[in-house]
Amino acid sequence: xxxxxxxxxxxxxxxxxxxxxxxxxxxxxxxxxxxxxxxxxxxxxxxxxxxxxxxxxxxxxxxxxxxxxxxxxxxxxxxxxxxxxxxxxxxxxxxxxxxxxxxxxxxxxxxxxxxxxxxxxxxxxxxxxxxxxxxxxxxxxxxxxxxxxxxxxxxxxxxxxxxxxxxxxxxxxxxxxxxxxxxxxxxxxxxxxxxxxxxxxxxxxxxxxxxxxxxxxxxxxxxxxxxxxxxxxxxxxxxxxxxxxxxxxxxxxxxxxxxxxxxxxxxxxxxxxxxxxxxxxxxxxxxxxxxxxxxxxxxxxxxxxxxxxxxxxxxxxxxxxxxxxxxxxxxxxxxxxxxxxxxxxxxxxxxxxxxxxxxxxxxxxxxxxxxxxxxxxxxxxxxxxxxxxxxxxxxxxxxxxxxxxxxxxxxxxxxxxxxxxxxxxxxxxxxxxxxxxxxxxxxxxxxxxxxxxxxxxxxxxxxxxxxxxxxxxxxxxxxxxxxxxxxxxxxxxxxxxx
Amino acid sequence: xxxxxxxxxxxxxxxxxxxxxxxxxxxxxxxxxxxxxxxxxxxxxxxxxxxxxxxxxxxxxxxxxxxxxxxxxxxxxxxxxxxxxxxxxxxxxxxxxxxxxxxxxxxxxxxxxxxxxx
Numbered sequence: 001x002x003x004x005x006x007x008x009x010x011x012x013x014x015x016x017x018x019x020x021x022x023x024x025x026x027x028x029x030x031x032x033x034x035x036x037x038x039x040x041x042x043x044x045x046x047x048x049x050x051x052x053x054x055x056x057x058x059x060x061x062x063x064x065x066x067x068x069x070x071x072x073x074x075x076x077x078x079x080x081x082x083x084x085x086x087x088x089x090x091x092x093x094x095x096x097x098x099x100x101x102x103x104x105x106x107x108x109x110x111x112x113x114x115x116x117x118x119x120x121x122x123x124x125x126x127x128x129x130x131x132x133x134x135x136x137x138x139x140x141x142x143x144x145x146x147x148x149x150x151x152x153x154x155x156x157x158x159x160x161x162x163x164x165x166x167x168x169x170x171x172x173x174x175x176x177x178x179x180x181x182x183x184x185x186x187x188x189x190x191x192x193x194x195x196x197x198x199x200x201x202x203x204x205x206x207x208x209x210x211x212x213x214x215x216x217x218x219x220x221x222x223x224x225x226x227x228x229x230x231x232x233x234x235x236x237x238x239x240x241x242x243x244x245x246x247x248x249x250x251x252x253x254x255x256x257x258x259x260x261x262x263x264x265x266x267x268x269x270x271x272x273x274x275x276x277x278x279x280x281x282x283x284x285x286x287x288x289x290x291x292x293x294x295x296x297x298x299x300x301x302x303x304x305x306x307x308x309x310x311x312x313x314x315x316x317x318x319x320x321x322x323x324x325x326x327x328x329x330x331x332x333x334x335x336x337x338x339x340x341x342x343x344x345x346x347x348x349x350x351x352x353x354x355x356x357x358x359x360x361x362x363x364x365x366x367x368x369x370x371x372x373x374x375x376x377x378x379x380x381x382x383x384x385x386x387x388x389x390x391x392x393x394x395x396x397x398x399x400x401x402x403x404x405x406x407x408x409x410x411x412x413x414x415x416x417x418x419x420x421x422x423x424x425x426x427x428x429x430x431x432x433x434x435x436x437x438x439x440x441x442x443x444x445x446x447x448x449x450x451x452x453x454x455x456x457x458x459x460x461x462x463x464x465x466x467x468x469x470x471x472x473x474x475x476x477x478x479x480x481x482x483x484x485x486x487x488x489x490x491x492x493x494x495x496x497x498x
Numbered sequence: 499x500x501x502x503x504x505x506x507x508x509x510x511x512x513x514x515x516x517x518x519x520x521x522x523x524x525x526x527x528x529x530x531x532x533x534x535x536x537x538x539x540x541x542x543x544x545x546x547x548x549x550x551x552x553x554x555x556x557x558x559x560x561x562x563x564x565x566x567x568x569x570x571x572x573x574x575x576x577x578x579x580x581x582x583x584x585x586x587x588x589x590x591x592x593x594x595x596x597x598x599x600x601x602x603x604x605x606x607x608x609x610x611x612x613x614x615x616x
Contacts (some may be wrong), residue, residue, distance in 0.1 A: 067508075067556070071506060073581055073600075074511070074581045074600040074601045075601070077581045078601065088582065088583065088586075090556075091552075091581075091582045092551070092582060093586075093587070096552060097508050097581070098552055099507040099508045099509070099530075100507070100508060100552055100554055101508075101509055102530030102531070105509075106530075115555065118554065118555060119554055488609045
């Protein structure tokens with residue numbers, strides 16, 4: 001028995017059970033709250049609400065799904081059946097489907113509230129979904145009567161500890177009486193970006209709790225609904241404090257380690273910038289080849305399949321396949337498709353967390369950029385993502401492809417990104433006589449000196465080998481070297497290009 | 499003319515079933531939940547009840563049990579219909595004559611009705 005001075009207990013949560021949504025809501029809905037889930041037809045309201053019900057029922061809760069003028073139950077269940085969350089064994093014992101449209105037609109809102117109250121009590125439901133709120137709104141004789149209906153429903157929900165989700169396809173921008181009264185408003189959208197669409201959620205209101213503001217992407221697949229909290233919101237503060245380190249991490253190429261005065265500073269982010277075919281992926285394979293059980297590696301790539309990467313490594317004399325088999329390296333390939341930017345980031349961060357990855361190679365930045373539906377997000381997105389990766393202790397190398405094969409101008413793919421990179425390594429082609437040579441240069445290294453010279457490098461069947469600094473030539477960075485014939489650097493003996 | 503009571507909470511389902519049965523020459527009464535179903539039964543002679551399993555206020559199992567408990571209705575055959583499997587339904591009420599798993603074809607409904615009323 002509570003005493004008058006006892007503190008009022010904090011409101012308990014009812015987790016949605018939906019991947020990512022509970023992160024956005026900081027733990028889930030508040031028990032006994034009434035929430036509006038709105039969006040145009042096809043936005044995903046019904047699937048989302050049903051998945052919440054199935055997950056709730058499968059974890060021991062009880063839910064009632066009441067439809068008004070909505071999809072027929074038989075059809076609805078047929079559509080849901082192929083989805084991974086569908087669990088017929090919870091129907092009807094823990095999840096009960098009924099239609100209250102007849103009652104609404106015959107007895108109006110008073111009859112409807114009676115049905116809802118009885119279903120909450122009769123089914124002992126702690127979660128109630130009312131699908132088709134717009135039908136109730138249309139049958140209300142006045143706004144005042146509809147407000148009374150919402151108010152009465154709130155009273156029943158609160159008294160019985162039953163969380164209520166009201167689904168409506170009402171106009172998204174229209175703020176009406178029910179919006180002001182309910183405990184939360186969730187807006188689902190399915191936006192078109194040229195040829196592709198992307199689903200998103202905006203939490204307009206969520207009383208009694210903090211939440212991640214702004215737009216968050218989500219996807220509906222056979223697995224169900226999956227939300228990807230916006231990186232700038234969820235990683236606004238890194239999940240762990242930044243630990244500074246003086247340790248240098250070898251990139252696996254002795255000549256480049258020498259240019260870096262020992263390697264890349266641990267926990268930093270490096271941009272590896274160069275045109276297609278210059279050897280960026282090859283650099284990354286070297287970087288990963290130094291992975292171990294104590295220093296797990298991850299390749300997050302968009303272009304080459306794991307099998308191709310292993311073959312490529314083999315041609316360089318690197319035993320990537322063995323490292324993968326031992327679990328020292330994971331090759332995570334992202335097939336080229338219409339990906340969601342935040343989905344990629346969450347997959348990446350999840351993989352880094354799971355194996356406590358220390359060596360991270362991302363090949364390449366373009367895979368992320370192509371998934372961005374809002375270019376203005378990119379700079380802040382990468383800032384928050386790299387902060388989180390740093391906090392997780394990963395030393396990250398990104399490849400950044402530039403369009404120019406040779407020439408004096410190098411355009412970094414996205415403005416503002418270069419400032420986020422603590423280390424920058426350029427790899428470029430230079431024309432000498434009738435052939436192209438490769439050269440590498442280090443432009444900056446965080447809190448460390450470096451060898452500023454331009455060095456020719458060779459991709460051989462023993463891996464990357466770095467030659468001497470160019471000397472006696474001019475104009476290397478213009479793409480056309482002017483040098484006396486006698487000063488041409490000689491490739492190491494026994495090497496051959498692959 | 500034989501009279502069939504159709505009890506279903508979904509308006510669309512009642513429309514489809516009632517129309518199909520009327521086309522076959524049956525007289526059809528309809529109700530939106532078990533409680534309304536009992537009221538309709540009390541109104542007059544019913545030869546067959548086609549009942550949905552999940553309904554508000556009084557579900558199909560509740561209606562079936564109420565019919566069995568009432569001497570006036572206990573001999574009325576019942577066709578139970580549901581989107582969930584028969585095993586689940588039978589655990590809660592097994593006093594029906596036939597079962598139709600939703601969704602079903604009209605032909606299956608008519609065949610079942612004819613068989614039960616034969």
